[in-house]
Amino acid sequence: MRQTDAKQLVIAYIGGGSRGWAWGYMKDLALDGDICGTVRLYDIDRPAAERNQIIGNKISAHPDAVSRWKYEVSASLREALTGADFVVISILPGTFAEMRSDVHLPERVGVWQPVGDTVGPGGFIRAMRTIPMFAEIGQAIRDYAPDAWVINYTNPMTLCVRTLYEVFPGVKAFGCCHEVFSTQSLLCAILKRERGITAERHELYTTVTGINHFTWLTRASYRDIDLMPLYAKYAWDAPEGLETAEEGAWKDSVFGNA
Secondary structure (H helix, E strand, C coil), rough: CCCCCCCEEEEEECCCCCCHHHHHHHHHCCCCCCEEEEEEEEEEHHHHHHHHHHHHHHHHHHHCCCCCCEEECCHHHHHHHCCCCCCEEEECCCHHHHHHHHHHHHHHHHCCCCCCCCCCHHHHHHHHHHHHHHHHHHHHHHHHHHCEEEEEEECCHHHHHHHHHHHHHCCEECCCCCCCCCCCHHHHHHHHHHHHCCCCHHEEEEEEEEECCCCEEEEEECCCCHHHHHHHHHHHCCCCCCCCCCCCCCHHCCCCCC
């Protein structure tokens, strides 16, 4: 394995035309002064990748950016992956219309899914669309970037990462989801509600297990305060949860309905 200069990383972004994940990723990279390099954007929707190339280079050139990255579009998986140090995967398997069907069609037979992209009938159908794509991606990583670290954001998370390992047992891959962050933010809200203490999520210590969309906390604390009893009290006193801006939007959601 070659020694990587953290100042000259090569990142292959599969699904490089993404709007949500890619844009957030570009901003995060621009704010990390310890690393820089090149991001190769690959997407079957090439115009979307080309738009992100423009956006990424403008973000990198912003006066507030503390790191410099060059964004370029790759025409193939091979071109994107060859020599990459890291691989980021955030693809949308199918269309929003198909995702809406995944979530809401089962309602006709009484199946209500809190999340339709990981488990249940919605997750099963999404997996059938996604696994063949990840088999192809895994083979390409094996052939062109066998030493790269692979970070996956695509659901169903567990099956996607498992597919990579089935195709390429030597892959160094793991899955991520922002759900853990929102769980930490909820704990901060509970701490404020129960103790009147304002804390930021990065100040909490949490031990998280479980699979994507089924986060299990086995430990949570803020300084010397054990948050687990506070969470238990909150769950008992407020079974309806905390009101959010998304209340009432579930009927139109392509991700979940409860």
